[in-house]
Amino acid sequence: MFAIMKRELLSYFTSPLGYVFIAVFYLFSGIFLFLFTLTSQSVDMSYVYTGMFFVMLIMIPILTMRLMAEENKQKTDQLLLTSPVSLPRLVMGKFLSAFVILLICMLIFLVYGIVLSCFAAVNWAVIFGNIVGMLLLGALCVSAGIFVSTLTENQMIAAVGSIGLNIAFILVDSFASVMPTKFLQDVFYSLSFFSRYNEFTIGIFSLSNIFFFASVAFIFLFLTVRVLEKRRWS
């Protein structure tokens, strides 16, 4: 598992992808910090986190598109699948590699916190709460991205497919409002990624939200394992 994680990380940083991803992530968070926090002369970063919601949904597919699709294309999956490694561990290794990149991305918010704390009192609990929230959302996007990447051997299809999937996540709210019955509306609202994520940004650290993101991420990882297994059997 860690061997696969290490290999993927190495690959992120031998190509420009890892650097570019982190740089663009820092760039957007910096722009949001400037626009929403610094210009309004406050230390409230909640709009920054809200902005990052969309940035992550669009960018993470770029990070995950390669993970399985390239293995399928180069036939290197033959090495992985004939090695004494179980499928869940293989998928977990892939997941962790992208997750480590996200961890590096999150460091910038600690920097922002430190900078802001030079000028005013900063609520560190909220900052850490939001980092956890973003990591959970990121974990979900990474799992969904790996799942889509497993289905194809074309990186572009994997990227477009998982961006589409992520946009569908965003649209859950819009669908909820047009549902005919109250029950269906409630179901859709409870699936709303945005409102759940939004609770993190305004400082609510709810266990049910953590559980929601973690379980959706788990479902996608589980589906990935099943797809790999199915391919063996078909």
Added chain:
Amino acid sequence: MIEVSNLTKQFGSKTAVRNISFSVNEGEILGFLGPNGAGKSTTMNMLTGYISSTSGTAKINGIDILDDPIAAKKNIGYLPEKPPVYGDMTVKEYLNFVYKLKKSKLPRESHLAEICELVKITDVKNRLIRNLSKGYQQRVGFAQALVGNPGVLILDEPTVGLDPKQIIEIRTLIKRLGKHHTVILSSHILPEVQAVCDRIVVISSGSIVANDTTDALARNLSSDHKLVVRAEGNPDDIKKLLSGIQGMDRVHINREAEPGVYEFFLEAKQGTDIRRDVSKKLSSRNYPILLMKSNELTLEEIFLKLTTGDNYGGLEKYEKALDSKEKEDRK
């Protein structure tokens, strides 16, 4: 070491491998011979657990590859048709990765150095794999299969893409490895299998058509009594002359190889050596022999022989087809 019984693989309605059974003993090199699309790679993918079988079992060291894949895979080194190498890693990084992936317990540095020496990639070990030539990539793939010193080596066309010198090196290496490992080697090149393997399994459109030791198979398919002769002179006269040789079954004028020089296919009764008689007869009438060789069976002929029982005609048909194509091209 390897036991395959009634293995079948279907892709949808297409049966890629049909009910094959064979076994390979420890320290034996088995050649898996067949034309493209015969089911060689499919069988190997099933043996290594890359794909599952539709029915039947494959056991490595007594462990069923589907019941306990992790334990079975620990004993296998697999070189697929396309070497599973990552272009963005150096050879050294790649082998370290494979070492960890296979959870090998051998001392890392010395073990990997030894493998690099064996397949002769020590001098490129710090280069990115994507910058290596096809031959080197193939050897890196080979090195990968050797990591962890597995008891069973499964090699899918290991010499494809190598130059003649490298081919000989790799064959020698496989022979050496075969003393301590169980090796399955697939190929569509008969001389290669003959040179390396103790036993040959011939597979054609998914079924095994022959399974025998290399010697026995060669003897059965021996072609001493079939000759290709090129002689200068009147072809009909030569044909008549040669037909008179005792034991001669058939004389066939194939084509005019050079101006005035004709190529003949001769076939005598099995077990008769007609070379001396041919030479004497032709020289007695002053027809110089420009070439005489035994009509070695090509893989295509062996297939025809094994699958249809047709004893001759394979090469002739093939050459005729080539000839007519050549003529068309000239037009």
